[in-house]
Amino acid sequence: MKKTSLLVAGALAAITFALPASADTKDKKIALSNNYAGNSWRQSMLKSWDKVTKQAVADGIVAAADPFTTSENQVTEQAAQIQNLILQGYNAIVINAASPDALNGVVKQACDAGIIVVSFDGIVTEPCAWRIAVDFKKMGAVQLDYLSEKMKDGGNLLEIRGLAGVFVDDEIHKGIEEGVGKHTQFKIVGSVHGDWAQEVAQKAVAGILPSLPEVKGVVTQGGDGYGAAQAFKAAGRPTPLIIMGNRQDELAWWKEQKDANGYETMSVSIAPGVSTLAFWVAQMILDGKEVPKDLVVPFLQINQADLEKSLETTEKGGVANVEYSKADAEKVVAGK
C-alpha cells in the first residue's frame, strides 16, 4: 500500500513537472529576426538561440523557433523580412533591431495582426512591443567606478567608442562621461571610434597614440580591448589598465598578462545568450503570463578572481556567455 502511494505521488509529481512544459504554447511558432551576423558576438548569440530553442522544440514547449538573419544590416531589408514573418503566421517575433524607431511601422503591423513582438539588445520603441534592454549607461559608469578604486590618484584615460551614430554607443559614452564627472581625478585625453572591432580599434588607437601624453587607463565598449593592447605594444608604450569586453581573445590576453606580470583589470559586456532570455519571455507571453513591457537585463562582469573560470567556459573565438533557462527568465520578469 505504502509503495503504491509513493508511486502515485511520484506520478503526480511527474505530471506537475511536465505540465508547464506542454502548456498552451506547444503549437505556437516563434521567429527570430536578426539584423546582423558578421561578428563573434552575433555568432554566439545565434548559437545560443539554436541550442536553447532546439531543446525547447524537442521538449514540445513550442512548435518552432526559427532564426532569420538579414544579409546587409539594413532597416528596409529587416522590415521586409518581418513582413514575411507576419505572413508566414508566426505567433511571436523576437527582434534584434537594426534601428530603434525605423522598424516601428512594421512592428505595429505585427502587433495589429495579433503577433507578440519582443525586442532585445537592439530594441524598438513602438509601445506595443516588449523591450529587453541593457543598462548601457551603467556599463560605462561601472568602468570609472572600477578605475577609481584601482587608481586612487587618477590619471589620463583614452576612450574607445563603438560605432558612431548607434544608440548603444551614445549610451555607454554618456555613462563614461558621467563617471568622469563623478571621479574628477580622471581626464579623458583622447577618444576614437573602434566600431567594436579589434582591427578598427587597433588602427584608430595606433593613430592617436603618438599625440597623447601618458595614458593610465583605457575605457572601452567591448570587442576593442585586444586591439588597443596590440596598438600600445606596437608603439612601445607601457600597457595601461585596459577594460576588457568579455571576448575570448581579450580574456586570453588578460590571462597571459596576469601570469606574466600580475596584470589586473576587469571585463564587462552583455552575454549574447540574452537572445534566449528573449525567447523565454516570448514563450511566457504566449502562455498568457503577465510580463512588464520594459525589462532590464543585467550585464556580465568578469573580475580578476573569475578570470580563469570564465576563460575555461568561453569557447575559443567566442564571447563569455550565459544562456537563460526558463527559470532564469521568470526571475528576470519578476524583477529579481
Place this chain on the structure above:
Amino acid sequence: MTALWSKLRGQPWIWSFIAMIAVWLATIAFTGGQGAGEILTAALSFATFTIIIGLGQMMVITTGPGNVDLSIPATITLAGVVATKVMDTDNARLLIGIVAALGASFVVGLFNYGLIRLLRIPPIIATLSSSFLILSTAISYGRGIRIKPPPMLADFATTRILGVPLLAIFVLLLSIGMALLLKRTLYGRTVLAIGQNPRAARLAGLNVDLTRFATYLLSALLAGVTGIVLSGFSGGAALNMGEGFLLASIAVVVIGGTSVAGGRANVPGIWGAALFIYLLDTMLNTFGASAGIRLIMTGVIIITVITIAGGDRQQR
C-alpha cells in the same frame, strides 16, 4: 625649381602627397611636434594593407567603366580565416596556410569572372553578390573563431627596421613590380588599352577576355595577400576584418589620380592616397572632433583633393 614644380604638378599623383603632408603637418602642429615620427610609422604600418588592395582595385578599375571589385572585403576575411585555421599557430604549416588562402582567393577571382563573363552580370552586381557567398563561406568555415597567427607570420607583419615596417618595404617592392607590369608588359599595356577603348583593343588583336580575367584574378589574389598579412598583424582573423576596406580600396585609387573611367592608372598615387586617408583620420582624432564633424570633414576634404587633382588634369 619652377621647372621642377611645373613638371611635378603635371603628375596626377602629386596632389595626394601634398594633401598627405599638409594633414601630417597640421597634426604635429596641434601636438606641438610630439610624436611626429611615430605617427608616420603608424601610418606606414596601416596604409600598407590599403595599398595592396588598392593596387588590385586600380587594375580592375583601369579596365574600363563599370569594372570594380566589390568582393575585396569578403575575400580579405576568407583568406585570413583560411590562413590562420590551416596554419593553426604552427610555423611549419606557414607555407600550406599561404597556399590554401591564396587558393581560396584564386577560386574567388575565378568565380567573379565566371559571373561577369558567362552569366553576363555587370561587375558591380556580380562582385557584390559573390561577396555574400564568400563571407558566408568564411563564417561557416571559421565559425567566428579567432586563431592566433604562427609567430613567424606575426613577426613578419609587425617587424620594423629603423621605424620603417618591414611590410612597407615589401609592399614598396610589390608596387614597383606592379608599375613595371603596367608600363612594360603586354598584359599591362592591354589593360590600359581596354580601358581606353575595348572595341579598338579587340580589333587591334588584343586578348580582351583573357586580360580581364587575369585582372579579376589579380585583384582577388592581392585581397588574399592582404587577408594573410592583416591576420598576422592584428593577432588573428576576425569575421569583420575586411570592414572598412571597400570604400578605402576605391577611394585610394581615385584620390591617387587613377581615372575612374579607366585607361589611366597611377601606382605612386595609391601610396599618397592611402597615407593621406590614414593621416586624415589621425588628424581628426587628435583634434578631438566628434563623430559627426569627423565624417563631414572627411567627406569635404576628400572631395576637395579630388577636385583639385582632377581639375588640374583637365587643363593639361
